[in-house]
Each structure stands twice: as structure tokens, then as C-alpha cells.
Amino acid sequence: MSQEMPMNKINTPVITEMQVYPVAGYDSMLLSLSGAHAPFFTRNIVIIKDNAGHTGLGEVHGGEAITKALEEAVPLVVGQPVCTYKSIIFKLKNIHNERAKNSDGIQNLDLTKLKDVVHAESAVEAALLDLWGQFLGLPVCQLLGDGKQRDDVVVLGYLFYQADGRKYDKNYITEDNADNVWFRQRRKPAMDTAGILEQAHALKEYYGFKDFKLKGGVFSGEKEMETIAALGKEFPDARINIDPNGAWKLADAVRLCKGSCLTYAEDPCGTESGYSGRETMAEFKMKTGIPTATNMIATDWRQFYHAVVEKSVDIVLADPHFWTLSDSVRIGQVLDNWGLTWGCHSNNHFDISLAIFAQTAAACPTVTAMDTHWIWQDGQHLTDAPYKIRNGKIHIPDAPGFGFNPNMKAIEDAYAFYKKLPYKDRRDGEGMQHLIPGWKFDSKMPCMVR
Numbered sequence: 001m002s003q004e005m006p007m008n009k010i011n012t013p014v015i016t017e018m019q020v021y022p023v024a025g026y027d028s029m030l031l032s033l034s035g036a037h038a039p040f041f042t043r044n045i046v047i048i049k050d051n052a053g054h055t056g057l058g059e060v061h062g063g064e065a066i067t068k069a070l071e072e073a074v075p076l077v078v079g080q081p082v083c084t085y086k087s088i089i090f091k092l093k094n095i096h097n098e099r100a101k102n103s104d105g106i107q108n109l110d111l112t113k114l115k116d117v118v119h120a121e122s123a124v125e126a127a128l129l130d131l132w133g134q135f136l137g138l139p140v141c142q143l144l145g146d147g148k149q150r151d152d153v154v155v156l157g158y159l160f161y162q163a164d165g166r167k168y169d170k171n172y173i174t175e176d177n178a179d180n181v182w183f184r185q186r187r188k189p190a191m192d193t194a195g196i197l198e199q200a201h202a203l204k205e206y207y208g209f210k211d212f213k214l215k216g217g218v219f220s221g222e223k224e225m226e227t228i229a230a231l232g233k234e235f236p237d238a239r240i241n242i243d244p245n246g247a248w249k250l251a252d253a254v255r256l257c258k259g260s261c262l263t264y265a266e267d268p269c270g271t272e273s274g275y276s277g278r279e280t281m282a283e284f285k286m287k288t289g290i291p292t293a294t295n296m297i298a299t300d301w302r303q304f305y306h307a308v309v310e311k312s313v314d315i316v317l318a319d320p321h322f323w324t325l326s327d328s329v330r331i332g333q334v335l336d337n338w339g340l341t342w343g344c345h346s347n348n349h350f351d352i353s354l355a356i357f358a359q360t361a362a363a364c365p366t367v368t369a370m371d372t373h374w375i376w377q378d379g380q381h382l383t384d385a386p387y388k389i390r391n392g393k394i395h396i397p398d399a400p401g402f403g404f405n406p407n408m409k410a411i412e413d414a415y416a417f418y419k420k421l422p423y424k425d426r427r428d429g430e431g432m433q434h435l436i437p438g439w440k441f442d443s444k445m446p447c448m449v450r
Contacts, residue, residue, distance in 0.1 A: 012083040013050035013135055018124075020070045021045040022062065023414035024421055025380045026173050027348055028187055029165030033217030033245040034109055035428030035447055036163060036435060039171035040417070041348035042424055044070055044120070045382065047406060048127040050082055056130035057383065057406055058123030059352035060321050061114065063425045069096070069120035077124060082135060085128035089324060092121035105299050107270060107277050108443040109245050111426055117299050122324045126356050126402075129325065133401035140355075140402055144363035145329035152393040153361040156239075156369040157209035158346075158376075159199050159231075161218045161448075164189035168434035182206035186376055193227040197234055203375065208391040210237065211369045213266070216244030217446050221256045232261030239263040239369065246270025246296055247446055250280045254287045264291040264315060264368075270443070278303075281312040293317055293368075295345035304331065308338065315368055317345035320360045321353070332364030343368040348377060350414075351386035355402045358387055358394045382410050 022044050030037040042062025049055050060066060073092050080088055096119055103116035129140045141148045165172030165187075175183045185202040189195065196214065203209045212231055216224045224242065231240050243266035248256065253268040269284055270277035277297040285292055293315035298307040299322050307313050316335060320328040322345075332342035342364045344357050354374045361370050375389070385404040387394050397403040418424070432439040436450050 012081045013052035013054065013131065015048055015078050015080050015082060015131075016051050017049040018074045018077045019047040020067060020074070021047070021411055021415045022064075022067045022418050022424065023350070023382070023411060024062070024418040025348075025350060025377055025414060028160075028376060029163040029168075029172055029431060030160040030215070030376070031163060031218045031447055032160070032215050032428070033247050033443070033447055034111055034441060035439070036431030037348070037428060038426075038431055039165060039169055039173070040421060041377075042418060042421070042426070043348075043350055043353070044123060045350075045352065045411060045414075046070060046123040046127045047411075048077065048124070048131060050131055052135065054131050054134045055406060056127035056134070057352050057402060057404070058126035058130070059350055059356065060120055060123035061118045061347060063115055065115040065425075066118060066120045067424075069099075070123060073121065073124055082128060082131045085125065085132055086326070088128065089121055089125045089326070092124060093119065093324065096121060105303065107246070107296050109296065110443075111428065114426070117322050119322065119324050122321045122356075125324050125326065126352070130401035137400050139396060139398060139400065140325075140359040141362035141396060144325060144360065145333055146363070146365070148362055148396065149365055150362055150367075150396070152395050153358050153367070154211070154369045154393055155207075155209070155372055155389050156211040156213050156392075157200060157203035157207065158371055158373060159196050159203075159212055159214045160190070160376075161196065161215070162188070162190045163431075163435055165431075168431070180206055182375065183379065193230045196227050197230060200231060200235065204235075207375065207389045208393075210392045211239040213240075213371065214242045216242045217247040219446055219448050221248050221252055221446075225256045225260060228260060228262065241266055241293070243267060244446070246277055247444060249444070250283055253284055257284075257290055258288045260290075262290055264293050266293040266317070267296045268292065270296065272444075278307050278310050278312040282310045285311065285314075291315065293343055295319060295322070308340075313340070315341045315343045317343045317371065319345045320356055325356065325360050328360050329363045332366070336365040341366050341368050344370045344372075346371045346373045348373045350377060350380060350382045352382060352402075354387050354394075355404070358396060359402065362396045380414075382407055382414065
């Protein structure tokens with residue numbers, strides 16, 4: 001009698017290879033509380049292969065610490081059956097939590113702490129879900145939570161004040177000859193309300209966006225809320241919000257926002273006079289009646305608990321790169337049970353992350369319009385079938401996994417670009433030295449106010 005092998009050894013693929021590619025792409029001189037974006041942005045790409053001939057893809061934030069964490073994960077991944085992906089990610093998550101246990105997170109937008117909030121293993125999880133979906137013949141969203149909740153995910157138009165990068169650094173690209181209105185617009189300076197309105201019109205024309213978000217924390221609150229009012233007048237049917245990254249004092253946030261056209265305010269205030277952002281945002285809600293969202297004061301389960309207990313937030317922007325895909329959907333389920341809403345924050349990213357966002361949002365029961373920086377990187381594809389934004393939505397494909405394959409030439413080119421960079425981590429303060437010599441980050445001072 002022949003000895004039977006365990007079922008998973010016979011019927012499920014085994015991981016044979018995991019590669020980590022730190023990569024870079026081009027960006028505009030976008031402004032936020034943390035400073036000015038460099039001419040480039042960095043990400044980490046994970047490629048995992050199995051013995052069934054499938055390839056899975058993942059993407060997460062850039063930075064050498066995250067690259068190192070992913071490289072250290074390789075021995076824990078290779079050789080494992082794909083079906084054990086949950087156990088693999090559980091181990092990697094515990095390693096991350098132990099490494100970051102003494103960090104105070106990004107409540108004050110300290111970018112040096114970003115590596116503590118970003119879960120590098122989310123890129124591994126994405127690639128494993130991609131493989132598992134290919135094996136089962138199911139899209140990734142069917143493997144998360146209670147499965148697919150919607151066929152289309154609504155996306156908002158992400159607006160930024162933007163400096164004229166070409167004045168200071170020839171590495172900022174222009175697209176003056178592009179064949180569509182948005183690509184031409186997205187590299188042009190936009191330092192006032194008129195420039196933001198031009199962005200919004202171009203975004204609506206090209207992608208069909210119906211909702212908009214303005215990145216604040218750049219100019220005075222008064223100037224930024226003038227832009228919000230102009231957006232509300234120009235697009236009366238739009239849901240409009242602002243994100244000053246907690247830069248405003250509570251009293252100023254209340255004064256500026258009360259009675260405005262805001263649908264919700266994202267991190268309008270933060271730490272202040274001995275109080276945490278969870279406390280000041282709870283007061284903001286009580287005094288204005290305006291719903292709040294965050295990606296700063298609820299970035300892990302303990303912070304989330306306190307934010308909910310203090311009634312600080314209505315919308316948790318649970319970026320799957322901060323939470324992992326499975327936990328992002330799990331928090332979406334909890335929010336739905338409690339009458340709250342899931343949303344998604346983003347940083348500059350390639351098309352693999354766009355798919356991660358979209359598939360995660362498709363599995364959450366109650367969602368608001370999803371953030372994405374993809375509109376600023378669209379065209380820099382690392383896959384053969386990047387998701388499209390049409391009529392302000394991303395349609396979720398029925399294809400197994402994420403439904404695309406790696407474009408290895410594009411990935412290798414992006415890796416070669418990365419190796420040429422003067423620094424690998426995000427440093428928004430570098431570009432600000434062109435605009436304001438001697439500039440230093442201050443979590444309570446908009447970047448252009450010194």
C-alpha cells in the first residue's frame with residue numbers, strides 16, 4: 001500500500017522564489033505639511049513564484065528599512081505551501097510589531113517613523129493572495145473578509161498645491177506634449193485656488209471624478225478653506241474634503257470648518273497642549289458637527305480602540321500597507337458593525353498598489369471614495385494590465401488573483417533608476433530648501449508659512 005502524502009503537499013503549490021525589488025518613479029513637486037515631494041518616489045516590489053508556474057505581485061512603501069525587512073522575510077516564505085499564507089503573514093506581522101513596539105507612530109507626521117507604521121509584510125501578503133487567487137480561480141477580493149462586496153470602487157480626485165519644480169531641479173519632469181489634459185496639467189505649478197481648480201477640471205475630464213480631496217497643511221488655513229469654498233461652488237454636487245495632517249489648532253480648525261461645504265475633515269487638528277489628536281478631533285466633531293477621517297490617529301488596533309471610544313473619527317482610512325490587506329478588511333467589517341465607514345489613504349505608488357487598494361475596498365462592506373496618488377503616477381506601469389479609473393470608478397476584474405502579470409523590463413528599469421538616486425528614503429524637507437532656505441519641519445506650521 002502506498003503511503004499518502006498530506007493533502008497540501010499534493011494539491012497546493014509551494015513557494016519556490018521570492019524577489020525584492022526597491023524601485024523608483026517620477027513625481028511632481030507636490031506640497032504638504034511634511035514639505036515638498038522630490039522628483040522621484042520610491043517603492044518596494046515583491047515577486048513570489050510557486051511550483052505551479054504562477055507569479056504573485058506585491059507593493060509597499062519605499063525605504064531601506066522596509067527593503068531590509070522584506071529581504072529578511074525570504075527564508076520564512078520560500079518553501080512554504082501557498083495555502084499557509086495566513087500563518088506566514090502572522091509570523092511576519094509579529095516580527096514587525098516587536099520591531100515597532102516602542103514607536104509613537106505618525107500622529108505628528110514624523111516621516112522617520114513611517115517605517116514603524118508601514119507593514120512591509122503587506123507586500124508579501126498581496127503576492128501570496130495573488131498566487132492563491134490564481135490557484136483557486138478567484139480574484140483577491142473573494143479571499144478577503146466575506147468576499148466581494150461590490151463590482152466597482154469609487155475613487156476621489158486628489159488635489160495638491162504644487163511648486164514649479166523645474167525652476168530648482170532638472171529632474172522634475174514635464175509633460176507639456178502629453179496627449180491628454182490631465183497628464184499635461186499634473187506637472188504644472190498650482191500655488192493658488194485657480195491652479196487647484198484647473199487640476200480638478202482636468203481630473204474630472206480625464207478620469208470622471210465626482211469627488212475631491214485637497215491636501216492642506218501648505219498655506220494658511222484661511223487660504224486653503226477659500227480653495228475649498230471655490231471647489232464647492234465650482235462642483236456643487238461633489239463630496240469635498242481637506243487633509244491638513246493635523247496642522248491646525250483646534251480652535252482654528254473649528255473656526256475655519258464650521259459652516260463650510262466639507263463632507264468630512266481628515267485630521268483637521270492633532271496633538272495640542274497635552275492632548276492627543278484623538279481628544280482634539282473628538283472636540284472638533286462636537287463643536288462643528290462635521291464628520292472626521294484619519295490616517296494618523298488610528299493606525300493600529302490599540303489606537304483604533306481609543307479613537308472609537310472617544311468618538312474621534314467617523315471614517316478610518318485603513319491603508320492596507322499600514323494594516324495588511326486582511327486587517328484592513330477586518331477593520332472595515334468592525335466599522336460597518338458600529339455604523340462607521342472604511343476609507344483608504346495613499347502615498348505615491350505604482351499600479352500594483354492601485355490593485356491592492358481596489359481589491360481591498362471591494363471586500364469592505366461600507367466604504368467612502370478611495371484616495372489614491374495613482375493619478376500622479378499613471379503611465380509608469382509595472383504590470384501588463386494596470387487597472388483603469390473611468391467615470392470616477394475602478395471596475396474589479398473577474399480574473400484570478402489581481403489579474404495581471406509583471407512587466408519585468410519596467411521593473412528592472414525602475415530598479416536601475418532607484419540605484420542612481422542620491423537617497424532612498426522619503427525626505428520632503430530636501431525640496432523645501434529650494435522654496436524656503438533653512439526650512440525645518442514643524443507639525444503645527446503649514447510648510448509654506450515660516
